Amino acid sequence: MQDLTHDSFTLTRDYPVSPERVFRAFSDPGRKRRWFAEGEGFIVDSYALDFRVGGSESAAFRVDTPEFQSEEIRNQTYYLDIVPERRIVLAYSMSNAGVPFSASLQTVTLEARGDGTRLTLTEHVTFMEGADGTERRREGTEQLLDSLARELAAEAVS
Amino acid sequence: MQDLTHDSFTLTRDYPVSPERVFRAFSDPGRKRRWFAEGEGFIVDSYALDFRVGGSESAAFRVDTPEFQSEEIRNQTYYLDIVPERRIVLAYSMSNAGVPFSASLQTVTLEARGDGTRLTLTEHVTFMEGADGTERRREGTEQLLDSLARELAAEAVS
Numbered sequence: 001m002q003d004l005t006h007d008s009f010t011l012t013r014d015y016p017v018s019p020e021r022v023f024r025a026f027s028d029p030g031r032k033r034r035w036f037a038e039g040e041g042f043i044v045d046s047y048a049l050d051f052r053v054g055g056s057e058s059a060a061f062r063v064d065t066p067e068f069q070s071e072e073i074r075n076q077t078y079y080l081d082i083v084p085e086r087r088i089v090l091a092y093s094m095s096n097a098g099v100p101f102s103a104s105l106q107t108v109t110l111e112a113r114g115d116g117t118r119l120t121l122t123e124h125v126t127f128m129e130g131a132d133g134t135e136r137r138r139e140g141t142e143q144l145l146d147s148l149a150r151e152l153a154a155e156a157v158s
Numbered sequence: 159m160q161d162l163t164h165d166s167f168t169l170t171r172d173y174p175v176s177p178e179r180v181f182r183a184f185s186d187p188g189r190k191r192r193w194f195a196e197g198e199g200f201i202v203d204s205y206a207l208d209f210r211v212g213g214s215e216s217a218a219f220r221v222d223t224p225e226f227q228s229e230e231i232r233n234q235t236y237y238l239d240i241v242p243e244r245r246i247v248l249a250y251s252m253s254n255a256g257v258p259f260s261a262s263l264q265t266v267t268l269e270a271r272g273d274g275t276r277l278t279l280t281e282h283v284t285f286m287e288g289a290d291g292t293e294r295r296r297e298g299t300e301q302l303l304d305s306l307a308r309e310l311a312a313e314a315v316s
Contacts, residue, residue, distance in 0.1 A: 078236040080251040081258040091249030093238040100239040103247045105263035124282035
C-alpha cells in the first residue's frame with residue numbers, strides 16, 4: 001500500500017448571530033479573507049474567492065514567525081454545493097511548495113437555534129506522504145472556527 | 159440536523175496490464191470517455207476531460223431505457239492530486255437536473271503486482287436530500303471498474 005491515510009472529524013459551534021450573518025462570512029470575499037486567510041504569523045501572498053457552485057477559492061500564504069518560516073502553502077478549494085444560509089459543500093487540497101499533501105471533502109451546515117446559529121462541520125480527509133495528520137488538521141480547523149467567532153463579534157459591534 | 163449522510167467504501171481490483179496502461183485509461187480523454195461515460199442505455203450529451211492537478215472533468219448524460227428516462231445527470235470532477243502511474247485524487251459532485259445530490263472525495267492508487275496492476279479505490283461520499291445512497295453508489299462504481307476491465311482487454315487485443 002501507498003502511504004495514504006483516510007480520516008474524518010466533526011466539529012460543532014454555536015454562534016450568537018443569525019444563519020444569514022454566518023453564511024455571509026463564508027460568501028463575502030472580504031469577510032472570508034479576514035477570518036480564513038489572515039492571522040498573526042501568516043503572510044498572505046494571494047487570496048481569491050468565487051463563491052458559487054463550480055467556483056473556486058485559492059489562498060497562498062507563508063508562515064513567518066521567529067521560530068519557523070515555511071515555504072508557500074496553498075489551499076485550493078472547489079465548491080460542490082451551496083444552499084444559501086443552510087449548507088456549503090466543498091473539496092480542497094493543501095499543498096506545500098507545489099506538492100499536495102492532503103485532499104478533503106468538507107460539509108458545513110447552518111441551523112437556526114433561537115437567535116443564534118449552530119454550525120456543524122464534517123471533514124473527510126486523505127493525507128499523502130509527509131502530511132501532519134488528523135490532530136493538527138482538527139486543531140487548525142478549530143482555530144478557524146474561533147477566528148470566525150471573532151469576525152462575527154467584530155461585525156456585530158461595528 | 160439536515161438530511162445529509164456520510165459514508166465510505168473501498169474497492170480493489172486486479173488488472174492484467176501494467177500500471178502505465180491502467181493510468182492511461184484514466185488520463186487519455188478518448189479512453190476515459192469510452193469506459194466511464196458511454197454505456198448501453200446512456201445518452202452522453204457532453205464529455206470533457208482536462209486531466210491535470212487543478213483541471214476538471216464534466217460528463218452530462220441521460221438514462222434512456224424502455225423502463226426509465228432520466229433528466230440530465232451531471233458528473234463534475236476536480237483533480238486534486240495526480241502522481242503518474244501511482245495515484246489520482248479527485249473530488250466530484252453528481253447532480254440531477256442541476257441540483258447536486260452527492261459530493262465525493264475519491265482516491266485511486268495503482269500498484270504493480272507481477273505483470274499486472276492492483277487498483278484500490280476509496281470513496282468518501284456525502285449524500286444530500288433525494289440521493290439513492292451508498293449501496294447504489296458502490297454498485298455503480300463496481301460497474302465502472304468492470305467497464306475499465308473491458309476497455310483494457312479491448313486495447314490489449316487491438
